[in-house]
Amino acid sequence: MSVPLLIVGLSLLVWALWSRVFRKVTVNGPIVMTALGLLGGALLPVQGELFLESKAMLFFAEIVLAYLLFVDALEVRGSFGSHFTGVPARLLGIGLPLSLILVLAVGLILPLGLSVAVILAIACISVPADFSPETSIVRDDRVPARVRRWLNVESGYNDGLVSPLLLGAVAFASAGTTSDAGRAFAVAAPAGLIAILVGAATGAAIGGAMRFADGRGWTEAQSMRIAFVATPLIVFGLAVALQGNGFVAVFVAGVAVRLVRGASGIPSAEISLLDDLSWLLNLLLWLAFGFASIVLLSETYDWWPAIVLALVALTVGRFLPVLLALIGTETTRKERFFVAAMGPRGAASIVFGLIAANALPGEEGFLVLAATCMVVLGSVVLHGIAGPLLVRRFWPARVTAA
Numbered sequence: 062m063s064v065p066l067l068i069v070g071l072s073l074l075v076w077a078l079w080s081r082v083f084r085k086v087t088v089n090g091p092i093v094m095t096a097l098g099l100l101g102g103a104l105l106p107v108q109g110e111l112f113l114e115s116k117a118m119l120f121f122a123e124i125v126l127a128y129l130l131f132v133d134a135l136e137v138r139g140s141f142g143s144h145f146t147g148v149p150a151r152l153l154g155i156g157l158p159l160s161l162i163l164v165l166a167v168g169l170i171l172p173l174g175l176s177v178a179v180i181l182a183i184a185c186i187s188v189p190a191d192f193s194p195e196t197s198i199v200r201d202d203r204v205p206a207r208v209r210r211w212l213n214v215e216s217g218y219n220d221g222l223v224s225p226l227l228l229g230a231v232a233f234a235s236a237g238t239t240s241d242a243g244r245a246f247a248v249a250a251p252a253g254l255i256a257i258l259v260g261a262a263t264g265a266a267i268g269g270a271m272r273f274a275d276g277r278g279w280t281e282a283q284s285m286r287i288a289f290v291a292t293p294l295i296v297f298g299l300a301v302a303l304q305g306n307g308f309v310a311v312f313v314a315g316v317a318v319r320l321v322r323g324a325s326g327i328p329s330a331e332i333s334l335l336d337d338l339s340w341l342l343n344l345l346l347w348l349a350f351g352f353a354s355i356v357l358l359s360e361t362y363d364w365w366p367a368i369v370l371a372l373v374a375l376t377v378g379r380f381l382p383v384l385l386a387l388i389g390t391e392t393t394r395k396e397r398f399f400v401a402a403m404g405p406r407g408a409a410s411i412v413f414g415l416i417a418a419n420a421l422p423g424e425e426g427f428l429v430l431a432a433t434c435m436v437v438l439g440s441v442v443l444h445g446i447a448g449p450l451l452v453r454r455f456w457p458a459r460v461t462a463a
Contacts, residue, residue: 098351134315
């Protein structure tokens, strides 16, 4: 146990002491931690079951994603109604389905040797955009505020729209009958609506309680920081207990908390602990992912189906559908290109991949893990390097207006 602790501690220390140097050469935290995880996994004898089939790993990834979505939501401007109109509506209602169809079509047309259910599961894992590996992009004030808001909204809701399809595919692959897949889809489909209701109500209640208690002098600076750390856990647990999508609920709750608690903006001192904790958990997730990936990469396996689907999902599978979805919107040509190019995959894909791997039988679960590994590793390199370069190319000067 002491050796893994030593690796974790040294990895975090490496990033902490050289973070600014890494950023100057467009190397972000997830890239560094994944590389260190790969190195640690190569040097230490491990068993694949430790991470790849671990319920604990799935639980940890879910909590990390919940915190990251909550932090992102606190920074999203605009009402709930604005999330489902204009560019966000196009990204979620047109771009996302087209991306799923394109990846699924490639998987079905090419002789990859994969079942329909596994191809659909891989498409669901590889399509949702997630800015956990690229938080600097959606927080960089050189990028216009409205572009950051579009990307944040898309990242917050797309996994809730995809998860019913994933659960249906997993049920079909596990049982081999369309009736089981239909039942799984029917149960999962309302989860998004439940999540929105739970997140909005719970977030508004907690935000109101924060404002009420703070106004009467019942709180302290430290206690308010702890309140923000506790909120994602409450919302996620309640949503899951009520059969809702915990991730969507947490994102919606973050927006509600901001609207109710901080009408003029939430003081940065109140969310500093939340920011630090979410980033620390994010770094640990990528370290664990790199550690697990080396186990998967060391296995004897025919990699080309996973590589093909990963390349399609990361490139044309994102770029073309988003460009088509944004035709006729208020976006500029530069903004359309940036939104289409910036679709990193991260914690959401890892969570979906672990869900599928824990539910699918034997070899099929391994195939999904292989594709997840390729998609996420490819995205870490592609978007981790291209993202900062695109920002510097398109918006060299910082902007103040949306």
